Structure formats: C-alpha cells, structure tokens
Amino acid sequence: MFWKKLSHNEIKEIVFDALHKNANYRSQAVLGVPGTYLDSEQFYPDAPFLKDAPYMSVMVNNPNHIGCHTLSEESVLDIFEGTQKIEKELIKICAEQIFHGKENDADGYVAPGGTEANIQAMWVYRNYFMKEFGAKANEIALVYSQDSHYSMPKGGNILSLTSIILEVDEEDRSIKQEDLEAKITQARANGINYFIVVMNLSTTMFGSVDDIDRVASYFDSLGVEFKVHVDGAYGGFIYPFTNPESRFTFKNKYITSFTSDGHKMLQTPYGTGLFLIRKGYMDYVCTDEAQYIPGKDYTICGSRSGANAVSIWMILMTHGSAGWQYKMESLCDRTSRICSKLDELGVKYFRNPHINIITIKSDFVSKQLAEKYHLVADSYEFGAKWWKIVVMPHVKQGHIDSFLMDLEAERKAVAV
Numbered sequence: 001m002f003w004k005k006l007s008h009n010e011i012k013e014i015v016f017d018a019l020h021k022n023a024n025y026r027s028q029a030v031l032g033v034p035g036t037y038l039d040s041e042q043f044y045p046d047a048p049f050l051k052d053a054p055y056m057s058v059m060v061n062n063p064n065h066i067g068c069h070t071l072s073e074e075s076v077l078d079i080f081e082g083t084q085k086i087e088k089e090l091i092k093i094c095a096e097q098i099f100h101g102k103e104n105d106a107d108g109y110v111a112p113g114g115t116e117a118n119i120q121a122m123w124v125y126r127n128y129f130m131k132e133f134g135a136k137a138n139e140i141a142l143v144y145s146q147d148s149h150y151s152m153p154k155g156g157n158i159l160s161l162t163s164i165i166l167e168v169d170e171e172d173r174s175i176k177q178e179d180l181e182a183k184i185t186q187a188r189a190n191g192i193n194y195f196i197v198v199m200n201l202s203t204t205m206f207g208s209v210d211d212i213d214r215v216a217s218y219f220d221s222l223g224v225e226f227k228v229h230v231d232g233a234y235g236g237f238i239y240p241f242t243n244p245e246s247r248f249t250f251k252n253k254y255i256t257s258f259t260s261d262g263h264k265m266l267q268t269p270y271g272t273g274l275f276l277i278r279k280g281y282m283d284y285v286c287t288d289e290a291q292y293i294p295g296k297d298y299t300i301c302g303s304r305s306g307a308n309a310v311s312i313w314m315i316l317m318t319h320g321s322a323g324w325q326y327k328m329e330s331l332c333d334r335t336s337r338i339c340s341k342l343d344e345l346g347v348k349y350f351r352n353p354h355i356n357i358i359t360i361k362s363d364f365v366s367k368q369l370a371e372k373y374h375l376v377a378d379s380y381e382f383g384a385k386w387w388k389i390v391v392m393p394h395v396k397q398g399h400i401d402s403f404l405m406d407l408e409a410e411r412k413a414v415a416v
C-alpha cells in the first residue's frame with residue numbers, strides 16, 4: 001500500500017485546478033442545469049479565507065457529482081469534470097491501494113453514508129440474481145449476523161428480501177457455524193436459492209470482524225449462488241492499516257463489494273460513505289429512465305455534493321498512506337494500553353486487536369460510571385449487557401486515565 005503525502009499547497013493547487021476545470025456558474029453561460037452556486041447572501045464567494053480553503057471553495061461552488069464516474073471515460077455531467085476526476089482518483093486509491101484490487105478493476109462512488117452503500121450492494125445483487133438467473137424476490141435472502149448494523153434489516157425491508165440473521169457466540173462474537181448451517185439448510189428447504197451475504201469488517205458495537213473465509217467457503221461448498229458484500233463502514237479505514245494479514249481485500253475471490261465510511265474513522269464531514277464494487281456489476285442498477293443525465297444514474301441517492309468526494313481525497317493526501325497507518329496504529333496502541341489495565345483489574349471485555357473498540361461486560365462497570373464517561377450500551381431497550389469504549393482521536397490519554405482510576409476505585413470497593 002502506498003500513496004504519497006501532499007503538502008497543503010499541493011492539495012490546494014490540485015483542488016483549485018479541478019474547480020477551474022468545472023464550469024463556473026459565476027463566469028460562464030450555464031443555462032440548462034437545475035443547479036447553481038450556494039446562496040451568496042449567506043455563502044458569499046468573496047470571503048477572503050476561501051482562497052486558502054479548497055474544501056470550502058468547492059462547497060460554495062457546489063458541483064453536483066450525480067451518477068457514477070468510474071464507469072466511462074467521459075464525465076456524467078461534464079460541466080463538473082474537474083472535481084469528478086478527483087472522485088475517480090479517490091475510488092482508484094481506495095480500491096487499489098487500501099483494498100488491493102487490480103488496476104482499473106473497480107467502480108464506486110461517494111454515497112451519503114454507509115447505510116446507502118450497504119443498500120446499494122444489496123440492490124445490485126438482488127437485480128443480478130433476478131436478471132442472470134430469473135430469481136424471484138422471495139427466492140433471495142439477505143444473510144448477516146445479529147451484531148450487524150441496522151442498515152441490513154432496513155435494506156432488506158426496502159428491497160423485499162427475507163433476512164436470515166445468524167447468531168454469534170456470546171463471548172467472542174463470532175458467527176456460530178451450527179446456526180449458519182441450520183438456517184441455510186432450512187432456507188433452502190423453503191425455496192431460497194440465492195444469498196446476499198454481508199460480512200462485517202468490524203461491527204459498530206463490538207468491533208468484531210466476521211470470519212469471511214469460513215462463512216463464504218460454506219456457501220461455496222453448497223454450490224448455491226451467493227455474493228459477498230463487506231460492511232466496512234466502521235473498520236474500512238482502520239483495519240487494512242492495522243492488520244497486514246487482512247483477508248478483506250479484492251484479492252479474496254469471495255468479496256465483490258465494500259462499504260467504507262469516510263465519516264467514521266477518517267474524520268471527513270458527514271455525507272462521505274464510500275461504495276466500491278468489482279467492475280461488471282453497476283449495470284444491474286442502471287436507471288435507464290434517467291434521461292436528463294448524459295451518463296445515466298446508477299446510485300440510490302441521485303444528486304450529491306462534489307465537496308464530499310474532495311474532502312475524502314484531501315484527508316488521504318494530507319496524511320499519505322504511511323501517515324494514516326501511523327495514526328491508526330497509534331489509536332490501536334492506545335486501545336491496547338486500556339486493555340492491559342483492564343486485564344490487571346480482572347475486568348472482562350471483548351476486543352479485536354486490529355480495531356479501536358473495547359466492549360466491557362456490564363457486570364464490571366456501574367451504570368453511573370458508564371454514564372459519566374458516555375460509554376454506549378449494546379441495548380437501551382433490554383438493559384445493557386455490554387458497555388463500549390471507542391478510542392477515537394478525541395479520546396485523550398488524560399480522559400482514559402481518569403476513567404481507569406474511577407474504575408479501579410469502583411472495583412476495589414466491590415471487592416471489599
């Protein structure tokens with residue numbers, strides 16, 4: 001994995017150059033599009049700071065990145081081809097450098113978030129099974145673990161797919177093989193022959209990572225049609241950097257697509273989910289009726305701000321691959337340091353060593369302490385069994401120290 005770090009000036013130059021290649025609503029006769037710059041009463045273009053603020057300048061200029069720009073050489077709305085090229089470059093870096101895909105072998109776009117990117121994948125595979133195999137909606141199931149994000153049931157509901165929810169082990173949060181085999185055998189007996197399998201590249205609650213090879217090879221051994229989507233909304237920008245042995249890459253033949261959110265680990269603004277998929281699949285969700293867009297539409301969302309794509313690209317360039325790896329490894333180190341202290345105190349918890357999440361068994365932390373430090377529970381409806389700590393960049397060592405001191409005092413009081 002390698003891409004070079006760029007200086008603020010280099011980034012600024014590239015982004016402003018891209019903006020100049022876009023049509024400019026202020027200086028050109030752009031008569032036919034239903035878009036324009038941001039309201040100039042509030043977002044006045046002559047604010048002096050803007051000439052030094054590439055992201056804000058893109059926001060104010062308001063390019064629309066509607067559609068999917070990796071599909072063909074010409075841009076979708078060519079009046080924004082400058083910034084759309086940055087999005088293409090971003091997809092290329094993520095697919096090829098972070099997820100080790102072959103050159104020019106992936107399509108993708110910056111979705112509003114992980115929810116859409118996950119549903120986009122389900123939509124592609126549902127249509128793929130219908131078109132290629134004549135599958136009916138009730139013959140297609142969506143398979144995911146009980147620890148998966150709620151965008152899975154949401155997507156299943158929107159797309160009319162049956163959900164098969166796999167149980168996980170209470171302690172290590174891994175998908176139970178017996179439950180997988182029992183539920184898939186039952187589903188096949190009920191006439192389900194096509195499977196959309198979502199594997200977690202870290203769940204939100206536990207930071208657990210599904211055993212993709214074990215689960216996918218089971219489907220493979222059955223000889224059924226299945227497709228695997230990876231939900232890396234949370235872990236997509238950390239795990240590939242902290243685990244050099246990651247099986248979550250395009251080199252893994254079982255994987256067809258990824259979700260990887262910028263607005264979780266990468267600290268980009270909200271609106272920066274990322275969807276990546278091997279070439280040859282986006283056509284299954286082409287909306288031919290999108291006649292007013294020269295390149296047609298292939299996404300769920302339609303219009304979307306070009307500034308979002310630019311923001312992800314800028315963050316990746318600000319750090320370079322080595323800088324980002326250092327940052328993610330540092331978060332993992334800080335997480336491990338907390339784990340050592342928990343071990344010392346005899347506190348039981350779950351943690352994947354490549355992820356910056358620790359989930360503590362609720363028996364070991366009082367509700368008052370959890371609330372004081374804003375720990376998040378696994379369930380608010382049924383009572384907390386686990387409380388989690390997410391070691392994000394704002395979680396400083398001082399905060400961690402005072403939490404651990406309070407915890408130690410509480411454990412000692414309990415022991416008496």
Ligand SMILES: *Cc1c(COP(=O)(O)O)cnc(C)c1O
Pocket residue numbers: 112113114115116118149151202203204231232233234261264273
């Ligand atoms: C946050 C998250 C999502 C959903 O992402 P949004 O950007 O909030 O739509 C999906 N899956 C996982 C694992 C997540 O952590």
